[in-house]
Amino acid sequence: MRLSAVRRVAQKEILESVRDRNFLVNVVFLPIFLFPLMGFGVMQVMQIQSGASSRDIAELAIDRGTPAAVEDSLRAAEQLRLVPPPSSFDGTPDGFRAWREAEGADALLTWTTGERDTARLWFDGSRERSERARDDVAAAVDEWRLDREKSELVAVGLSESDLEPFTIESEDLASARQRGQEILAAVLPLFLMMMLATGSYYAALDTVVGERERGTWETILVSPLARAEILVGKYVFVVASSLTSLVLNLLSMAIFLSFVLRMLGDDLGEKIQLTLPWSAGLIVVGVALVAALFYAAVVMLLASTARTHREGQAVLGPVYLLSMLPGIVTAMSQDPFTMKQAVVPLLNVATLFKSVLGGEMPLGPILVTIAVLVAATLIVLRLASRAAARDDLFVGRQISLKELLKS
């Protein structure tokens, strides 16, 4: 195999791809703008919600029996307005609903005095304003109860400290870097897996299925390039596309997060430090490279069974989604990175990312992961090279994956 021929094929693929809008959007722009767009979206939603909340004052009606201290506390609440209580209320849910619909109020506090006072709050848990009214009432009642308990203690000759015989103090030993690592470990694996998959998916569709659909397979097959040189050139392109997506996404996220931390002020910057040790960075990059080699081999093999983009999407779509599953599973799991996970391709990648980004670097599972990925890649490439010897892979009818694997 001539490396110069492989390089020329890869160059041709790259030149063609950078002129394809669809490829650029998904492999270059999406990874770059994903985090800023997501961040912008979240900030917009938060702003809208906070704006709506500040305009949305909850209306609460309170019984005449309500203690004055509670009433004062509720009057002082910023997001709450006290409205007159119902002239007649039968104390049933239907009665509350009828009053709420007629008056447009959000909650009602009834207070029954006696040997033991009973405060009952009527509210609608499906409405945000009603929920807010409940929280304000709960806070006001708690404050009143505490004050009352303290004054009763004083009345019987005890001190306030007798109410709280001990205090709980907590010391967080996590450093700012550890907190940052925890955030990265929770967020990054899913995005890394997504970007590896995205880059491979679009490149394989274009370089394998697109070649067949445009009728250019025959054009390149009659050139003096060896079939292996053509396929390896294309493989290099798919791997490069996958890694490009991943690196752009990482850079974009690093810039975006540092911007967000700066925006949120110095306090947060002291609490959270988003940096990685060099060793962790090297392991993540190294494993990402091996994972890209594996993923590219799989998607190219599968894409070779499709004749059109539509067929290609039908074949690769489920694989694309499935490949993100390990990222989702890992994000939800608290399990440590063990040998069991290390032997399952892709799950091992996601788990390794999480573990290493979180500051844990177990050597055994890391080495097993790399070995498993290399072995799996070699197996898939072997299948691909056997399939490439088939005439009908390039010209003729569509062949199924089963036929391809049998060849």
Added chain:
Amino acid sequence: MTERIRVQDLAKTFLGAKGEEIRAVNGVSFACREGEVFGLLGLNGAGKTTTLRMLSTVLTPTAGTALVNGHDIASDPQAVRESIGFLSGTTGLYPRLTAEETLRFFGEFHGLEGDRLNSAVERVLETFGIAKYRTQRCEKLSTGMKQKVNIGRAVVHDPPVLILDEPTSGLDVLAAATTLEFVESCRAEGKCVLFSTHIMSEVERLCDRVAIIHEGSVRASGTMAELRERTGQKYPEEVFRAVVGNVE
């Protein structure tokens, strides 16, 4: 004249969708010389394309042998591909590459570099009148211009053998005329042209000798004059019908 292509008992069997054997080419033999246009004449599905794909090493023969420019298609496919220019109605161009980039890439694939590559690309651009469109992407070119670029792509390395599979299929009148003129110029340059078609006027105009292929086998071969004499028919269509019989 030197023999450039020799085909001996070439056969190709495909597996159908249900695993059944489909014999596309069944023991085809013929030879073509330099400075000759050899026509492979047959109906759709007769086995012309499969034969030409085997000669260009895209498909592997099931049986038989063939030498192209002295190289065996089975044992030395790369040398065969270095010797040929292949063009068919279905060989597409890369839409997002420009005309010049297409010629450069294929020139490089054929081992041309530096000044040799530059002069080969300029020669093709000038010969086919596409210099004006050199920076246009292939997807933006007219059908005729695309065909010229495609021909240029096939001959940028100046091969001694040309294999053309129904090259005028789907082309408009002007683009088809360009292709036929190109075939004539190749003969004048002493190249060996193997040309498949089912258009009788092209056979009359271009082919020095023809082989009529039907259901995977060569049924008759020779010059058109020899075939007329053998069948007693005057017009090429009648000659063809006399050889293959009435086919529904």
